[in-house]
Amino acid sequence: QVQLVQSGAEVKKPGASVKVSCKASGYSFSTYVLSWVRQAPGQGLEWMGWISVYNDNTIYAQRFQGRVTMTTDTSTRTAYMELRSLRSDDTAVYYCARLYGDSEGDWFDPWGQGTLVTVSS
């Protein structure tokens, strides 16, 4: 079945970087866009951006531009999201999600299980 499996929880100090991975299976990896969405504790979903696996084109949410990099490795069917200069308010669960669509609209399906990133001194 179509599945996204993410890397494990991370604990980082303020100012450090974190790189979260998302391994895809069950579908043609290069055909789709992969997005990253985060959720701070007790808060809602926040879209961070996405990457086209086909041509590596990226769109980042404005608030993360300059601090985030999304990449893919087609040989291992894995997407990566690196966030730099971490602050305490970056503490959140980070999800990857495949952008799926038809002739009308797009939506996210499936989602990875989430990776908790804790930023603490």
Add this chain to the structure above:
Amino acid sequence: QSVLTQPPSVSAAPGQKVTISCSGSSSNIGNNYVSWYQQLPGTAPKVLIYDNNKRPSGIPDRFSGSKSGTSATLDITGLQTGDEADYYCGTWDSSLSAWVFGGGTKLTVL
């Protein structure tokens, strides 16, 4: 502050119907398709509705979506205790060139 506005919480008794609203603008809901996501406690979100009113296979027809102008609605009928979750609407915002989510609505089945 989310670009799409949802009520923070809704509640109803088992078997009843609940409606969750999602209000936006012409740059998002007004000109793009809306999807809805269910997030059960401690789990990742899951798509419930896409293209405003379509259900993925496996989603019961108790869940339905609609859109009118710059607002969208998720209806859940025959409420079950297992429906207790957070629900999010989402769509593309053409002015922001960004995907936007509503702030989420917590459903309590009394």
